[in-house]
Amino acid sequence: MLVQGVTGGYKRDKMMPDYEIIPDEKMIGWRGACTCGWQGAMWKRVTSAAEADFSRHRDYVSFDGFADASRKVEDAIHEEWKDHIAPTDAILGVEAAAREYTQAGQRLDKTVAAAKAAGASWADIGRAVGISRQSAHERWADK
Template identity: 80%
Template sequence: MGWISSDNEHEGWAACVAPDGRLSSSSSGEGMLIEGVSGRYKRDKLLPDYEIVPDAEMIGWRGACNCGWQGEMWQRVASPADADFSRRRGYVPMEGFADASREVEDAIHEEWKAHIAPSEAILGVAAAAREHSQAGQRLDKTVAAAKAAGASWADIGRAVGISRQSAHERWADKQ
Protein backbone atom coordinates (compact mmCIF):
# COMPACT_ATOMS: atom_id res chain seq x y z
CA MET A 1 0.00 0.00 0.00
CA GLY A 2 1.33 3.42 -0.90
CA TRP A 3 0.63 7.03 -0.05
CA ILE A 4 0.26 10.08 -2.28
CA SER A 5 0.93 13.68 -1.24
CA SER A 6 -1.77 16.31 -1.74
CA ASP A 7 0.12 17.82 -4.68
CA ASN A 8 0.68 14.39 -6.29
CA GLU A 9 4.43 15.10 -6.33
CA HIS A 10 5.34 12.42 -3.77
CA GLU A 11 4.41 8.77 -3.67
CA GLY A 12 5.66 6.84 -0.67
CA TRP A 13 5.56 3.24 0.49
CA ALA A 14 7.02 0.83 3.02
CA ALA A 15 9.67 -0.92 0.94
CA CYS A 16 11.17 -4.29 1.74
CA VAL A 17 14.96 -4.27 1.86
CA ALA A 18 16.92 -6.95 0.02
CA PRO A 19 20.21 -8.33 1.45
CA ASP A 20 22.20 -6.01 -0.85
CA GLY A 21 20.25 -2.93 0.31
CA ARG A 22 18.06 -2.50 -2.75
CA LEU A 23 14.43 -1.65 -2.09
CA SER A 24 11.34 -3.38 -3.39
CA SER A 25 8.92 -1.47 -5.54
CA SER A 26 6.29 -4.19 -5.73
CA SER A 27 5.81 -7.90 -5.21
CA SER A 28 4.81 -10.98 -7.10
CA GLY A 29 3.65 -14.42 -6.02
CA GLU A 30 7.30 -15.49 -6.08
CA GLY A 31 8.82 -12.70 -4.03
CA MET A 32 9.68 -9.01 -4.02
CA LEU A 33 10.42 -7.16 -7.24
CA ILE A 34 13.74 -5.37 -6.94
CA GLU A 35 14.99 -3.02 -9.64
CA GLY A 36 18.41 -3.88 -11.04
CA VAL A 37 20.09 -7.11 -12.06
CA SER A 38 22.68 -8.57 -9.70
CA GLY A 39 22.66 -11.99 -11.34
CA ARG A 40 21.94 -13.61 -7.99
CA TYR A 41 18.17 -13.83 -8.41
CA LYS A 42 15.67 -14.84 -11.06
CA ARG A 43 14.70 -12.03 -13.44
CA ASP A 44 11.06 -11.05 -13.75
CA LYS A 45 9.52 -12.03 -17.10
CA LEU A 46 7.41 -8.88 -17.48
CA LEU A 47 10.00 -6.46 -16.10
CA PRO A 48 13.39 -7.68 -17.35
CA ASP A 49 15.28 -4.99 -15.41
CA TYR A 50 13.91 -6.40 -12.14
CA GLU A 51 14.83 -9.44 -10.11
CA ILE A 52 12.55 -11.49 -7.90
CA VAL A 53 14.04 -11.78 -4.44
CA PRO A 54 12.36 -14.41 -2.24
CA ASP A 55 10.35 -13.00 0.67
CA ALA A 56 12.35 -15.10 3.12
CA GLU A 57 15.52 -13.18 2.19
CA MET A 58 14.16 -9.71 2.92
CA ILE A 59 16.12 -8.21 5.83
CA GLY A 60 13.84 -5.34 6.79
CA TRP A 61 11.91 -2.31 5.63
CA ARG A 62 12.36 1.38 5.11
CA GLY A 63 10.27 4.22 3.87
CA ALA A 64 10.74 5.11 0.23
CA CYS A 65 9.49 7.97 -1.92
CA ASN A 66 9.51 8.44 -5.66
CA CYS A 67 11.59 11.62 -5.11
CA GLY A 68 14.47 9.48 -3.83
CA TRP A 69 13.99 9.96 -0.09
CA GLN A 70 14.57 6.88 2.08
CA GLY A 71 13.70 6.50 5.73
CA GLU A 72 15.70 4.79 8.43
CA MET A 73 16.02 1.01 8.32
CA TRP A 74 13.65 -1.23 10.26
CA GLN A 75 15.34 -4.60 10.84
CA ARG A 76 13.42 -7.83 10.32
CA VAL A 77 14.00 -10.25 13.19
CA ALA A 78 13.54 -14.01 13.17
CA SER A 79 11.36 -14.39 16.28
CA PRO A 80 8.68 -12.41 18.10
CA ALA A 81 10.93 -12.34 21.19
CA ASP A 82 13.54 -10.33 19.24
CA ALA A 83 11.05 -7.69 18.13
CA ASP A 84 11.61 -4.29 19.72
CA PHE A 85 9.71 -1.36 18.27
CA SER A 86 11.87 1.19 20.12
CA ARG A 87 14.99 -0.27 18.44
CA ARG A 88 13.34 -0.44 15.00
CA ARG A 89 13.12 -4.23 14.99
CA GLY A 90 10.00 -5.89 13.65
CA TYR A 91 8.96 -9.49 13.41
CA VAL A 92 7.35 -10.99 10.34
CA PRO A 93 7.54 -14.78 9.86
CA MET A 94 10.15 -15.91 7.34
CA GLU A 95 7.57 -18.04 5.55
CA GLY A 96 4.90 -16.13 3.65
CA PHE A 97 5.03 -12.52 2.53
CA ALA A 98 7.74 -10.16 3.83
CA ASP A 99 5.54 -7.08 4.01
CA ALA A 100 6.04 -4.96 7.13
CA SER A 101 3.66 -5.45 10.04
CA ARG A 102 0.86 -2.89 10.42
CA GLU A 103 2.73 -1.30 13.34
CA VAL A 104 5.96 -0.89 11.36
CA GLU A 105 4.11 0.29 8.25
CA ASP A 106 2.25 2.90 10.31
CA ALA A 107 5.56 4.14 11.77
CA ILE A 108 7.08 4.33 8.28
CA HIS A 109 4.01 6.24 7.08
CA GLU A 110 4.54 8.79 9.88
CA GLU A 111 8.20 9.17 8.83
CA TRP A 112 7.11 9.72 5.22
CA LYS A 113 4.55 12.32 6.32
CA ALA A 114 7.34 14.18 8.14
CA HIS A 115 9.37 14.02 4.91
CA ILE A 116 6.58 15.64 2.86
CA ALA A 117 5.50 18.11 5.59
CA PRO A 118 7.35 21.07 4.01
CA SER A 119 5.72 20.56 0.60
CA GLU A 120 2.31 20.04 2.24
CA ALA A 121 2.81 23.30 4.18
CA ILE A 122 3.73 25.14 0.97
CA LEU A 123 0.39 24.03 -0.49
CA GLY A 124 -1.27 25.85 2.41
CA VAL A 125 0.82 28.95 1.76
CA ALA A 126 -0.09 28.89 -1.94
CA ALA A 127 -3.80 28.50 -1.13
CA ALA A 128 -3.69 31.37 1.37
CA ALA A 129 -1.86 33.55 -1.17
CA ARG A 130 -4.57 32.85 -3.78
CA GLU A 131 -7.30 33.65 -1.26
CA HIS A 132 -5.47 36.83 -0.23
CA SER A 133 -5.19 37.94 -3.85
CA GLN A 134 -8.85 37.18 -4.52
CA ALA A 135 -9.89 39.03 -1.37
CA GLY A 136 -7.77 42.02 -2.40
CA GLN A 137 -9.45 42.08 -5.79
CA ARG A 138 -12.91 41.88 -4.15
CA LEU A 139 -11.95 44.69 -1.78
CA ASP A 140 -10.78 46.88 -4.66
CA LYS A 141 -14.07 46.30 -6.50
CA THR A 142 -16.24 46.96 -3.45
CA VAL A 143 -14.30 50.14 -2.60
CA ALA A 144 -14.83 51.35 -6.17
CA ALA A 145 -18.54 50.53 -5.90
CA ALA A 146 -18.80 52.30 -2.53
CA LYS A 147 -17.06 55.38 -3.90
CA ALA A 148 -19.32 55.35 -6.98
CA ALA A 149 -22.31 55.15 -4.65
CA GLY A 150 -21.15 58.31 -2.86
CA ALA A 151 -19.22 56.96 0.16
CA SER A 152 -16.48 59.22 1.50
CA TRP A 153 -12.84 58.22 1.90
CA ALA A 154 -13.37 58.60 5.66
CA ASP A 155 -16.25 56.09 5.56
CA ILE A 156 -14.25 53.67 3.41
CA GLY A 157 -11.17 54.03 5.63
CA ARG A 158 -13.25 53.41 8.76
CA ALA A 159 -14.79 50.26 7.20
CA VAL A 160 -11.34 48.90 6.35
CA GLY A 161 -9.68 49.99 9.59
CA ILE A 162 -7.36 52.59 8.11
CA SER A 163 -7.34 56.39 7.93
CA ARG A 164 -9.18 58.48 5.34
CA GLN A 165 -5.85 59.50 3.84
CA SER A 166 -4.58 55.90 3.64
CA ALA A 167 -7.80 54.82 1.93
CA HIS A 168 -7.49 57.66 -0.57
CA GLU A 169 -3.82 56.85 -1.28
CA ARG A 170 -4.59 53.17 -1.75
CA TRP A 171 -7.66 53.37 -3.99
CA ALA A 172 -7.95 56.85 -5.56
CA ASP A 173 -5.96 55.86 -8.65
CA LYS A 174 -8.04 52.70 -9.13
CA GLN A 175 -11.22 54.68 -9.73
Protein backbone atom coordinates in the same frame (compact mmCIF):
# COMPACT_ATOMS: atom_id res chain seq x y z
CA MET B 1 6.67 -8.39 -3.18
CA LEU B 2 7.39 -5.66 -5.75
CA VAL B 3 10.58 -3.71 -5.14
CA GLN B 4 11.66 -0.76 -7.26
CA GLY B 5 15.00 -1.23 -8.96
CA VAL B 6 16.53 -3.86 -11.16
CA THR B 7 19.31 -6.04 -9.80
CA GLY B 8 18.92 -8.72 -12.44
CA GLY B 9 18.59 -11.31 -9.70
CA TYR B 10 14.80 -11.52 -9.78
CA LYS B 11 11.99 -11.62 -12.29
CA ARG B 12 10.78 -8.20 -13.50
CA ASP B 13 7.16 -7.22 -13.11
CA LYS B 14 5.29 -7.19 -16.43
CA MET B 15 3.25 -4.08 -15.64
CA MET B 16 6.10 -2.13 -14.03
CA PRO B 17 9.39 -3.15 -15.66
CA ASP B 18 11.42 -0.97 -13.27
CA TYR B 19 10.36 -3.26 -10.41
CA GLU B 20 11.45 -6.76 -9.53
CA ILE B 21 9.35 -9.41 -7.86
CA ILE B 22 11.22 -10.44 -4.73
CA PRO B 23 10.07 -13.72 -3.15
CA ASP B 24 8.64 -13.19 0.35
CA GLU B 25 11.26 -15.44 1.94
CA LYS B 26 14.03 -13.22 0.49
CA MET B 27 12.69 -9.97 1.95
CA ILE B 28 15.15 -8.67 4.56
CA GLY B 29 13.23 -5.63 5.76
CA TRP B 30 11.19 -2.54 5.01
CA ARG B 31 11.91 1.11 4.40
CA GLY B 32 9.77 4.13 3.66
CA ALA B 33 10.52 6.08 0.49
CA CYS B 34 9.30 9.20 -1.25
CA THR B 35 9.16 10.18 -4.91
CA CYS B 36 11.63 12.99 -4.10
CA GLY B 37 14.32 10.38 -3.38
CA TRP B 38 14.11 10.43 0.42
CA GLN B 39 14.43 7.06 2.13
CA GLY B 40 13.58 6.34 5.72
CA ALA B 41 15.30 4.12 8.23
CA MET B 42 15.68 0.44 7.42
CA TRP B 43 13.50 -1.89 9.48
CA LYS B 44 15.27 -5.24 9.59
CA ARG B 45 13.30 -8.48 9.37
CA VAL B 46 14.71 -10.81 12.02
CA THR B 47 14.44 -14.59 12.10
CA SER B 48 12.84 -15.00 15.52
CA ALA B 49 10.47 -13.16 17.84
CA ALA B 50 13.24 -13.05 20.47
CA GLU B 51 15.38 -10.88 18.15
CA ALA B 52 12.59 -8.36 17.57
CA ASP B 53 13.34 -4.95 19.07
CA PHE B 54 11.19 -2.04 17.97
CA SER B 55 13.61 0.55 19.36
CA ARG B 56 16.38 -0.88 17.13
CA HIS B 57 14.15 -1.11 14.02
CA ARG B 58 13.93 -4.90 14.14
CA ASP B 59 10.73 -6.83 13.66
CA TYR B 60 9.88 -10.49 13.32
CA VAL B 61 7.63 -11.60 10.50
CA SER B 62 7.51 -15.32 9.86
CA PHE B 63 9.48 -16.53 6.85
CA ASP B 64 6.79 -19.03 5.88
CA GLY B 65 4.20 -16.45 4.84
CA PHE B 66 3.88 -13.03 3.32
CA ALA B 67 6.70 -10.57 4.06
CA ASP B 68 4.39 -7.65 4.80
CA ALA B 69 5.61 -5.39 7.60
CA SER B 70 3.65 -5.55 10.84
CA ARG B 71 1.05 -2.86 11.49
CA LYS B 72 3.31 -1.33 14.13
CA VAL B 73 6.21 -1.01 11.66
CA GLU B 74 3.91 0.32 8.92
CA ASP B 75 2.64 2.96 11.34
CA ALA B 76 6.20 3.92 12.33
CA ILE B 77 7.27 4.21 8.68
CA HIS B 78 4.19 6.30 7.94
CA GLU B 79 4.97 8.65 10.85
CA GLU B 80 8.56 8.99 9.63
CA TRP B 81 7.29 9.86 6.14
CA LYS B 82 4.83 12.41 7.57
CA ASP B 83 7.75 14.06 9.40
CA HIS B 84 9.64 14.12 6.08
CA ILE B 85 6.81 15.88 4.21
CA ALA B 86 5.79 18.24 7.04
CA PRO B 87 7.86 21.21 5.75
CA THR B 88 6.46 20.75 2.24
CA ASP B 89 2.91 20.55 3.57
CA ALA B 90 3.49 23.75 5.55
CA ILE B 91 4.79 25.57 2.46
CA LEU B 92 1.77 24.40 0.47
CA GLY B 93 -0.40 26.00 3.15
CA VAL B 94 1.56 29.25 2.91
CA GLU B 95 1.19 29.24 -0.89
CA ALA B 96 -2.57 28.68 -0.64
CA ALA B 97 -2.95 31.47 1.92
CA ALA B 98 -0.88 33.83 -0.26
CA ARG B 99 -3.13 33.09 -3.26
CA GLU B 100 -6.24 33.74 -1.17
CA TYR B 101 -4.70 36.95 0.19
CA THR B 102 -3.96 38.20 -3.35
CA GLN B 103 -7.45 37.28 -4.55
CA ALA B 104 -9.04 39.01 -1.55
CA GLY B 105 -6.97 42.14 -2.24
CA GLN B 106 -8.12 42.15 -5.86
CA ARG B 107 -11.78 41.71 -4.76
CA LEU B 108 -11.37 44.56 -2.25
CA ASP B 109 -9.92 46.85 -4.93
CA LYS B 110 -12.86 46.10 -7.24
CA THR B 111 -15.51 46.56 -4.56
CA VAL B 112 -13.94 49.84 -3.39
CA ALA B 113 -14.00 51.08 -6.99
CA ALA B 114 -17.64 50.03 -7.30
CA ALA B 115 -18.53 51.73 -3.98
CA LYS B 116 -16.80 54.95 -5.06
CA ALA B 117 -18.58 54.83 -8.44
CA ALA B 118 -21.87 54.40 -6.58
CA GLY B 119 -21.17 57.60 -4.62
CA ALA B 120 -19.67 56.36 -1.36
CA SER B 121 -17.31 58.77 0.39
CA TRP B 122 -13.70 58.02 1.28
CA ALA B 123 -14.75 58.27 4.93
CA ASP B 124 -17.41 55.57 4.43
CA ILE B 125 -14.98 53.33 2.56
CA GLY B 126 -12.25 53.85 5.17
CA ARG B 127 -14.69 53.06 7.99
CA ALA B 128 -15.81 49.85 6.21
CA VAL B 129 -12.19 48.71 5.84
CA GLY B 130 -11.08 49.86 9.29
CA ILE B 131 -8.76 52.65 8.15
CA SER B 132 -8.96 56.44 7.99
CA ARG B 133 -10.57 58.45 5.18
CA GLN B 134 -7.14 59.71 4.19
CA SER B 135 -5.61 56.20 4.11
CA ALA B 136 -8.49 54.93 1.96
CA HIS B 137 -8.04 57.84 -0.44
CA GLU B 138 -4.26 57.28 -0.65
CA ARG B 139 -4.69 53.57 -1.27
CA TRP B 140 -7.46 53.59 -3.87
CA ALA B 141 -7.78 57.08 -5.44
CA ASP B 142 -5.57 56.19 -8.42
CA LYS B 143 -7.13 52.78 -9.13
